[in-house]
Amino acid sequence: xxxxxxxxxxxxxxxxxxxxxxxxxxxxxxxxxxxxxxxxxxxxxxxxxxxxxxxxxxxxxxxxxxxxxxxxxxxxxxxxxxxxxxxxxxxxxxxxxxxxxxxxxxxxxxxxxxxxxxxxxxxxxxxxxxxxxxxxxxxxxxxxxxxxxxxxxxxxxxxxxxxxxxxxxxxxxxxxxxxxxxxxxxxxxxxxxxxxxxxxxxxxxxxxxxxxxxxxxxxxxxxxxxxxxxxxxxxxxxxxxxxxxxxxxxxxxxxxxxxxxxxxxxxxxxxxxxxxxxxxxxxxxxxxxxxxxxxxxxxxxxxxxxxxxxxxxxxxxxxxxxxxxxxxxxxxxxxxxxxxxxxxxxxxxxxxxxxxxxxxxxxxxx
Ligand SMILES: Cc1cc2nc3c(=O)[nH]c(=O)nc-3n(C[C@H](O)[C@H](O)[C@H](O)COP(=O)(O)OP(=O)(O)OC[C@H]3O[C@@H](n4cnc5c(N)ncnc54)[C@H](O)[C@@H]3O)c2cc1C
Numbered sequence: 001x002x003x004x005x006x007x008x009x010x011x012x013x014x015x016x017x018x019x020x021x022x023x024x025x026x027x028x029x030x031x032x033x034x035x036x037x038x039x040x041x042x043x044x045x046x047x048x049x050x051x052x053x054x055x056x057x058x059x060x061x062x063x064x065x066x067x068x069x070x071x072x073x074x075x076x077x078x079x080x081x082x083x084x085x086x087x088x089x090x091x092x093x094x095x096x097x098x099x100x101x102x103x104x105x106x107x108x109x110x111x112x113x114x115x116x117x118x119x120x121x122x123x124x125x126x127x128x129x130x131x132x133x134x135x136x137x138x139x140x141x142x143x144x145x146x147x148x149x150x151x152x153x154x155x156x157x158x159x160x161x162x163x164x165x166x167x168x169x170x171x172x173x174x175x176x177x178x179x180x181x182x183x184x185x186x187x188x189x190x191x192x193x194x195x196x197x198x199x200x201x202x203x204x205x206x207x208x209x210x211x212x213x214x215x216x217x218x219x220x221x222x223x224x225x226x227x228x229x230x231x232x233x234x235x236x237x238x239x240x241x242x243x244x245x246x247x248x249x250x251x252x253x254x255x256x257x258x259x260x261x262x263x264x265x266x267x268x269x270x271x272x273x274x275x276x277x278x279x280x281x282x283x284x285x286x287x288x289x290x291x292x293x294x295x296x297x298x299x300x301x302x303x304x305x306x307x308x309x310x311x312x313x314x315x316x317x318x319x320x321x322x323x324x325x326x327x328x329x330x331x332x333x334x335x336x337x338x339x340x341x342x343x344x345x346x347x348x349x350x351x352x353x354x355x356x357x358x359x360x361x362x363x364x365x366x
Contacts, residue, residue, distance in 0.1 A: 009143045010143070010144040011033035011302070012024075012299070013144040015038050015148065015156070017041075018291070019287075019295065021295060024148050024302075025120075027295070028303050031304075032307065035117075035118045037113060038121050038124045038125070045107045049252055050252065051205065052102030054072070054097065057289055058289035063112070071101045073098065073099045073208045075096060077089055077188070078356075079188070079190065080190050083192055088348055090360055095361045110122070126138065126156055127139050129161065135147075146313065149273070149277075151276050153166055162267075163270060163272055164262030166255075168219075169258060171219040171255055172255075174229075174251065175229060176212055177242070178249045181243070185206035188205050189240040191236050196228060197216060197227075199334065201216070202214065202232050204236070214252070216256060257278040260325075267314060271298055271314060275287055279294050279322065282330070283359055294320055
């Protein structure tokens with residue numbers, strides 16, 4: 001798209017080189033746009049804020065299907081534990097998740113960006129931008145026709161461009177245990193506990209390089225509570241098959257949007273995607289697949305508009321965002337009505353089992 005009639009340095013500048021940003025950048029670059037990605041980290045595999053579990057749909061239907069097999073591990077079962085630690089095994093024929101060597105996957109994504117001709121700039125934090133005729137001037141990058149904020153739950157792009165901001169979050173925290181092996185590594189172990197994980201769950205999972213164990217809970221900015229991950233692991237570690245007396249390596253932690261897509265996610269050639277746009281399932285708190293799909297749709301829409309005069313990408317991005325209506329209602333109910341006793345009492349009952357299987361294995365976008 002670069003020619004004498006196009007005075008812009010880039011067709012699109014994307015902030016954030018994680019799932020949403022990478023998808024958007026590759027989709028746009030594949031269609032011939034000049035794409036710049038600004039990433040504040042020097043090493044994309046550093047300071048992670050995700051467990052990195054990839055659902056089957058993303059593992060099969062997106063470019064993530066090319067992640068080298070050595071970076072993933074297939075998990076076919078969910079083991080759900082009631083607060084009493086009674087457990088039930090959930091599975092759906094043919095369904096699976098991939099746990100990942102997430103630092104390696106993030107570095108692989110950076111390699112994919114470069115292989116697709118994207119100008120990836122590491123150690124390059126986005127600070128601010130200003131509106132110019134027909135686009136944006138982005139400090140540290142230059143002029144661009146479109147600016148995409150794929151910069152996570154606390155999006156600076158959203159603030160600087162006056163777009164909608166995510167207001168409701170879960171807070172997730174996780175320990176990594178490099179080299180550890182679970183007693184039952186083929187299952188994702190999920191723990192319901194109002195005490196340790198009010199509003200969400202805790203989990204233990206085997207990945208290709210070790211074990212990850214964490215929990216997420218409702219985040220109240222006015223009354224922030226430090227998650228008791230040590231107490232949680234003391235309580236559930238043995239039941240989940242975690243060897244005793246392990247010392248954690250890195251900690252991963254971050255906010256998880258949980259109230260559905262933001263209002264005002266795209267306007268005036270600025271578009272939010274992924275966590276920045278609030279596109280995370282309010283029930284499972286899974287955001288990798290939806291971030292990828294929405295980033296990809298946004299990158300394609302920008303290219304279709306600039307190359308072929310197709311519909312405005314702002315509109316396409318808004319329409320492509322899953323609304324999660326049913327899942328938002330479920331989140332509301334879980335927030336208000338979470339009690340331990342139904343799980344202790346009804347864990348093996350067909351309705352609870354059915355509901356849990358719906359959450360883990362089906363209807364991800366509704
Ligand atoms: C503890 C935890 C566990 C999770 N586990 C899972 C899971 O197992 N499976 C799942 O599907 N989802 C999970 N999620 C949610 C999932 O990680 C996110 O939904 C997903 O990563 C969103 O991708 P994204 O590209 O929108 O944003 P992010 O992954 O948050 O990436 C944002 C990127 O922008 C960069 N950035 C931020 N600000 C700037 C700036 N000013 N300048 C330049 N760069 C910037 C960041 O460094 C980062 O690379 C988890 C979340 C948390 C917090």
